[in-house]
Amino acid sequence: MKLRRNLTALVLGLSTIAAFAQSGNTETRQIKEEGKTVFNPHWFMQVQAGASHTVGEAKFGDLISPAAALNVGYQFTPLWGLRAGLSGWEAKGAWVSPETIYKYNYLQGNVDATLDLSNLFCGYNPTRFFNAYLFGGIGVNGAFNNDEAVALNDAGHRLEYLWRDSKVNVVGRFGLGTNLRISDHVFFNIEVNANTMSDKYNSKKAGNSDWQFNALAGFTFKFGKTYTKTEPVYYEPTPVPPTPEPVVEEKKEEPAPEPVVVQPMKQNIYFVINSSEIRNSEQSKVSALAAYLKEHTDAKVSLCGYADKNTGNARINKKLSKERAEAVAEALKAQGISADRITVDYKGDTVQPFSTMEENRVTVCIAE
Missing domain, CATH: 3.30.1330.60 (OmpA-like domain)
Structure with a gap:
């Protein structure tokens, strides 16, 4: 019995101590200003590969070629960035009758302004998984190795805008992409873009601009510390004023009290x-x-x-x-x-x- 009473007293004592400790720890501090996530400007790089399609008079699949791109850019704000890129590989054209597909190569340099759509509509969040962006820009396209089109022309099929050694065109371009977050510094990238240039790009006269479309996938790498988290700011606790001691009234006559x-x-x-x-x-x-x-x-x-x-x-x-x-x-x-x-x-x-x-x-x- 004595042992049981001692154990009961010990449990009650520990419970009381725990209750006081919990009461002291759960005192909430009043927040003056919430912690924030602050954007840091940073550099980024994109490595992409995929397929391109140059519009022509043939089946869609017959004019698909390999494509690759490398972009380096700087994100100035949560919304706006600027990138410079180098892309290219192979393009195709088509002669209708007899149906003949010919290939040539190109290399394109471009500068794009980028707009982060996810931050625009949903607010800045550096840990968001899906990050859509829109871009538009200009570039210069240099095409070369047009031997197949030259051979087709020399065989009697007149290509009115045939070029032989190389051809340089100014390019207007726009597109849409997304960066899927893997970590703070690595994202899986998917992008589609459209490029428009002179009617002479594919050696054929059509009376309108030539178009080339690209579907690319790859990786986006962000460098440095892209954001900073600030700690909340708390108010200093207001000290509790001490309880005044009771005034003891003496019965004896005293001088008039001094003003309070x-x-x-x-x-x-x-x-x-x-x-x-x-x-x-x-x-x-x-x-x-x-x-x-x-x-x-x-x-x-x-x-x-x-x-x-x-x-x-x-x-x-x-x-x-x-x-x-x-x-x-x-x-x-x-x-x-x-x-x-x-x-x-x-x-x-x-x-x-x-x-x-x-x-x-x-x-x-x-x-x-």
Whole structure:
């Protein structure tokens, strides 16, 4: 029995200690500013291979040729990038009667502007699996090794736009692609593009531009640290004021008590970036100020607005700090505090009362 009582007491004691520990650990800290994922500009490279189709008077499959491409680019923002590429391999043309397919080679250099559609419509997310993009650009196409078309022409079939040694054409191009995320630095790439150029590209006269389409797959490699995660910023916990000791009244006659010195009240009302709206989490501070002023009818309050100098500019920050101070003043008036008891001042970003930029988005309130 004695052993059982001792075990029961031990279990109850451990449970009590665990309960107190859990109570202390679950105290939530109030977040001033959430952590963010910040984009970093970076270089990237794409290696692609697939098939090309040059439009002509033959079956679709008869005009399919191998193609490859190498692109190097720079992503300036979550939406916009610029890349330079080199592509080429083989192209085909067709003579109708008798049906003859002839081949030639080409090498094309191009510059494209890219637009990230996933970030445009769904917001920036560097860990998203599916990342669609659109691009458009210009290039220069150099075609060569046209011996088969030359032989066809020399055999009596007149190709009106025949070129013999080489042919250079200006190219307009556009396309659509996607990068499927494997890791932060490696993506599987799928891309289709269309290229339009002079009617003379395939040696035949058609009266319109020649078109070449490519379907490519490969890999996209991103270099360096492409994004940074910032930690949340927390408010410092408000210290609990000590409980005043009870005043012991003595029966003996004493001199008239000295007037009670009223302790001033200070409150820091924090704002989010580029805002003068008082958040719900800060309303309790405004209410505490109003209660203090109602209790101490001779007290007045001075309000001074600030803005952090790391964002915006001096003109915007001066206006923003003024609006922050005025917002607190209006909130106090709404709770019954007379305007002649409120003094409003603002410093813009010329004064930084705190060490962090988040704390400098503030209206400092001193009531006394």
